[in-house]
Amino acid sequence: DTGVSQNPRHKITKRGQNVTFRCDPISEHNRLYWYRQTLGQGPEFLTYFQNEAQLEKSRLLSDRFSAERPKGSFSTLEIQRTEQGDSAMYLCASTDPKDYGYTFGSGTRLTVV
Amino acid sequence: KQEVTQIPAALSVPEGENLVLNCSFTDSAIYNLQWFRQDPGKGLTSLLLIQSSQREQTSGRLNASLDKSSGRSTLYIAASQPGDSATYLCAVRTGANNLFFGTGTRLTVIP
Numbered sequence: 001d002t003g004v005s006q007n008p009r010h011k012i013t014k015r016g017q018n019v020t021f022r023c024d025p026i027s028e029h030n031r032l033y034w035y036r037q038t039l040g041q042g043p044e045f046l047t048y049f050q051n052e053a054q055l056e057k058s059r060l061l062s063d064r065f066s067a068e069r070p071k072g073s074f075s076t077l078e079i080q081r082t083e084q085g086d087s088a089m090y091l092c093a094s095t096d097p098k099d100y101g102y103t104f105g106s107g108t109r110l111t112v113v
Numbered sequence: 114k115q116e117v118t119q120i121p122a123a124l125s126v127p128e129g130e131n132l133v134l135n136c137s138f139t140d141s142a143i144y145n146l147q148w149f150r151q152d153p154g155k156g157l158t159s160l161l162l163i164q165s166s167q168r169e170q171t172s173g174r175l176n177a178s179l180d181k182s183s184g185r186s187t188l189y190i191a192a193s194q195p196g197d198s199a200t201y202l203c204a205v206r207t208g209a210n211n212l213f214f215g216t217g218t219r220l221t222v223i224p
């Protein structure tokens with residue numbers, strides 16, 4: 001296992017379009033997290049899953065955002081009707097159940113034009 | 114709500130110098146604290162994880178300390194190298210889902 005994998009690395013989309021990102025966590029990590037990071041800021045929590053259950057969503061996650069983890073393995077984050085304010089780096093992380101250390105992926109950089 | 118502050122926001126040092134990055138947090142009821150490195154436009158790389166019961170962790174030229182009662186952590190980098198240039202982020206975990214980040218310290222090591 002080579003770590004947390006995110007695809008695509010970059011996405012440029014027109015305002016109003018829908019986009020979907022994928023995250024493949026480390027296989028033995030049962031918790032998966034999505035964060036958003038804007039320029040010059042630290043990452044901010046969006047949502048997390050324990051296995052297939054989505055246990056919490058941040059107020060940052062508007063109703064245009066939806067995340068799934070159907071089989072408790074990979075996860076997808078969809079943004080509908082994208083807005084310019086959605087432009088950010090979207091980071092996925094999973095945690096080691098032994099020590100709860102976070103491992104982050106390389107992120108998906110979204111640019112809405 | 115947990116607030117994490119990192120000082121300084123930016124730091125520039127000549128190669129070979131030892132340096133200290135500071136992190137403070139407002140709520141001492143934490144599970145652990147983690148230091149990350151982020152290169153421009155990239156994801157986060159974990160450097161050190163300190164559990165709440167621990168006082169420090171070391172990895173190579175890096176040493177992180179934790180004083181939970183005072184809400185402080187430091188990251189010490191010995192004999193800095195140009196390859197250490199990056200943004201360093203401190204994050205504290207306060208629950209199952211809550212990892213709070215500081216805004217980072219941007220380090221530049223001048224050859």
